[in-house]
Amino acid sequence: MLTADLIRTWKQGPYIGPKYLNAEDSGYLELARRLIDLFVEYKGHPRGELQEALRDLLADSPDYLIHRGLSKLLMDRCEFQISQKSGLDPKLLRAKLFHLAVENAPVVLAPDIIHPVTKYDLLHTVALELNTTPETVAAEMYADLPQNHLLSIFDAPTPEWLLNRYNVALAQGILYKCVRMRLIAYRNIPARYKQLFKFIKFYRLLHSITGDLESGYEILLDGPVSLFRLSQKYGLQMALFLPALLLCTKWKMEAEIVTGEDQKRYFVLSSDQQTLESHYKDAAQYDSLLEEKFAQRFEQLQSEWRIERETEIVNLKETVFIPDFTFRHQHDGRMALLEIVGFWRSDYLKRKIEKIRRANLTNLVIAVSSTLNVSESDLQDLPGFWFFFKTAIDPKEVLKRIESVAQS
Structure with missing residues (x-):
């Protein structure tokens, strides 16, 4: 920014x-x-x-x-990177050169009887010690400084x-x-x-x-x-x-x-007065491949239930609860909800379960991953109906459960 x-x-x-x-x-x-x-x-x-x-x-x-x-x-x-062909540490090069410069001060560009040591002599000495060339030492001794980093990637x-x-x-x-x-x-x-x-x-x-x-x-x-x-x-x-x-x-x-x-x-x-355009990407339709695969398999059942993605919002005052899927019966208008409790960290899992309790939706079906550290006792007082799944959610199991909890 x-x-x-x-x-x-x-x-x-x-x-x-x-x-x-x-x-x-x-x-x-x-x-x-x-x-x-x-x-x-x-x-x-x-x-x-x-x-x-x-x-x-x-x-x-x-x-x-x-x-x-x-x-x-x-x-x-932009992305910048250090340009080095030798792989030598610039800090090491500087340390060796500065140490030699102190020992041989003053260092000059053109030697004379009183000042015999030149800048090239120092570069040559360090190059011999590190098995490289004086030109490489001179070129790379400041390669790590930001102003010398090379522009490697620019997303135009x-x-x-x-x-x-x-x-x-x-x-x-x-x-x-x-x-x-x-x-x-x-x-x-x-x-x-x-x-x-x-x-x-x-x-x-x-x-x-x-x-x-x-x-x-x-x-x-x-x-x-x-x-x-x-x-x-x-x-x-x-x-x-x-x-x-x-x-x-x-x-x-x-x-x-x-x-x-x-x-x-x-x-x-x-939104009525401004023409600002967001550079953030719009969210994907599904939060995970698990949800996407389930929705596809449920629609293949060709049941009388129409599946919708996140269309119900339950206001819990300081936050909201939005079940993953809503199911509406095409003929009698009954509605049921599905929340998938998948692969989450333990602290998130506790908040998720507490949010489900507070929402108190009796027409809610909850699919819980068996890989989570959750026991049946943790879920006993949850509203609606819950069941465990392993790697995929069986749409027939969900269909059976929404039939039993759906409400007009």
Whole structure:
């Protein structure tokens, strides 16, 4: 992302916002193209040479911050490596050379009667000791320094992608000092909601959730004020979360930003007013091959039950429970649910079982992997019906169980 010094903002009254670029502007598209081409040109060159070329390109441009911001995002798509043919440790080379330099000081370029030892003499002595050449010693003694690392991989984007990513990065930068965020997500398909909730948990954001699938959800992400101190690390988590919000179809966001000593401003975004594009990938339809194979085999039964992926959301206030599959009878409208408790860590497993207990769904079928450290006594008080499976879930077993627990 962008560093704080590269964030361009406007302020008006109690509000703050990013100074976005027009991602369709021909001038900015040309700038993005030139920068991308420069990175491609310097593939295989040292980082220092690339940075110098970027400085030359920026020169006295009035768009200096924009240049630097775009360059920073491109640099994030680079991989650098130490260039060494000999395999010698640069630190070892420097240690030996500096030790000899101290012993023979002063070292000169051109010898005379008073100063007979030259730089080449030191290189030659170290080269003989390490069975290499003086040229290799000279070339590799500083190979480990960042400016000498070679650009080995550059994932070149399109100019359009770069400008869109820059706009998102500006919005993310404002959230570095976010202390609280209020979200309203509505009129989204269930998979979008689940994806949003997963990202909230993944970035370990303190949250409370109210609402339902029908009317939408209000989500409060409570930041470092709850931790009694302003933590920019937590604000960074808020910033990383933003592209996940952009994957939703309909949403509103109001973020409370600390801009100075006891000064707060508000950063407002919504899907209706913004054209920001997320660079996060949309979630896959299935979380695992186990779930995908089960769904395929169940549909092959050609039963009267229609299988749906994660369409029911149970609000548990501070979190939600979303069963893996929903089954609806095509004729009488009865519904049943399936939750797969597969290959999880022990701490996650305990939370999963506790969440199932709290959801208290009597029309729920629970398939539990026999590889988990779970006994029958651990599952006795769970609602609905549970059974163990080994490597695959038998769709006929599930069909039989949903018939017995389904409700209208």
